[in-house]
Amino acid sequence: MTKTEDRRQAFVEMAADHLLAHGMREATLRKTAAAAGTSGRMLLHYFADKDDLLKAALTLLTARLVRILDSARLEQMPFQALLPLLVAMMKDPQVRPYLRLSLELAALSADGEESYGAIAREICGDFFDWVASVLKVEREEDRIPLAALAFATTEGFMVLDALNSGSIIADALEGIRIRSSASA
């Protein structure tokens, strides 16, 4: 009786696609069902409720993001080289939707929505671990703090990008260059 499980998993995949493409605000039961070619009634046959479905989809999305990041397989690099790369990755159409979604989840969890907050932490945690893994540090005890700083800066770029604030991102990248050359 793996038939039921297969069907369930297929629904999760399609819900994840829809979530990634249209965000939480459009992830209503009827709309998600339409995107999956079924009815809300059916989704509630396979899932306890809407939250159950969305949590499964979001969990799948974190796994997908980890797969994408790992497939990049790039070598370690120092902090000031990593930041521009993170910005470039942020604009990569394959990665960008994940960050956009995690921004929405962060905003949701900033209100009371603790159910999605846990998953937002999971997505961001995976991304953070990846940042830490590609960072080249001189002293190993600097890894976590510098990864945290790089992570925060990237999230900030994401907000700027969401605001579509023209040249601010370019200015900030220039700021990184200035700080780097100041330390040389």
Added chain:
Amino acid sequence: MTKTEDRRQAFVEMAADHLLAHGMREATLRKTAAAAGTSGRMLLHYFADKDDLLKAALTLLTARLVRILDSARLEQMPFQALLPLLVAMMKDPQVRPYLRLSLELAALSADGEESYGAIAREICGDFFDWVASVLKVEREEDRIPLAALAFATTEGFMVLDALNSGSIIADALEGIRIRSSASA
């Protein structure tokens, strides 16, 4: 007949309070009206529609934020000293709700909600100008880029804080210290 204008302005103030305290998701017409001690029917008598009211409230909030920031009246300081101060300000219960709200607006504008995106840009623009004004730079042409970097980092801290990610913020602050001492 300034009576009508006064009443209207009073509604804007109360809507702004409610917005700041409970965020966009709770800023429904009926709830905002209840918080203002009136009815949704009345709000629509003084405002064209819900968007009209919320935009007026958000515009008022940006003015309020500017006033708070200006009242700090602190002297210029270099980049690595400014960042911890921005983080401290982020935790200031007087400033924090504004940043939380701007995060929600950024997430909204990351979807199609362009109407609120314009106001999100306004709030963030004012905050950005203030950051630029308290930054001490050696060469004046570095001001905008470094302000942009400081701004992005602060927004990133805001996301981390929204995610309530335990010690990551402390780690990132440590990262700033490391980068600063590396350049010394």
Added chain:
DNA sequence: ATGCGAATGTAACGACCGTTACAGGAAAAG
């Protein structure tokens, strides 16, 4: 006092939302 426009209450509309009741049909088990 009267009339007129502004203010306000009551109630509803239609659109979505998540969820469920009910029933018919397919499919498997006896």
Added chain:
DNA sequence: CTTTTCCTGTAACGGTCGTTACATTCGCAT
């Protein structure tokens, strides 16, 4: 073949949303 269990469509429930129609009251100028 019958029965039982799972699948799925239809329709609705109760709720909230933004918005509006209608009616009433109030304030004020004539």
